[in-house]
Amino acid sequence: MLPSGDRKTSTAANLTGLASKLLGFEKGGEYRLVPHTIVSDVCEGVSDCVDACPVACIQPGQGRNRKGTPFQWINADTCIDCGICLQICPISGAILPEERPDLQRRP
Incomplete structure (x- = not known):
């Protein structure tokens, strides 16, 4: 001991x-900041990331994505780039550990 x-x-x-x-x-x-992106057309709206985010920067998207499911988006103005969303999301490929605004729809 x-x-x-x-x-x-x-x-x-x-x-x-x-x-x-x-x-x-x-x-x-x-x-170094580790930017993250929610891929709108992969996200299935599970929302585990919303509950886990310490700064409440993950918001519901408007309408539905190409899969016909609700989706979330990350507000980069309030995101602290902690990566918790990436770790908690059960949908493979829904959150990327890089900044890709072309893949994330915002209101």
């Missing part, structure tokens, strides 16, 4: 590493 101080240090290091991955920190401490 590790002494208490070592366990705390190890836990802090693990959390720091996880936060770095989620927030987009690169080695050397430089921060």
Whole structure:
């Protein structure tokens, strides 16, 4: 069993590493934003991303997409690029880890 101080240090290091991955920190401490796009014609309106978003930047689209389902879109003005939406979405290919405004319909 590790002494208490070592366990705390190890836990802090693990959390720091996880936060770095989620927030987009690169080695050397430089921060980079990781833009995301909801592909309107792939999204099926499940909305898990809406509930998971910490800043409520995911909005319902108007009408239906080519599949005939509701869809969501990401408001880039309020998005913090955390990537939670990408991790939580159950629809393969509905959210891309890149900025592609040509694939995302907005109102």
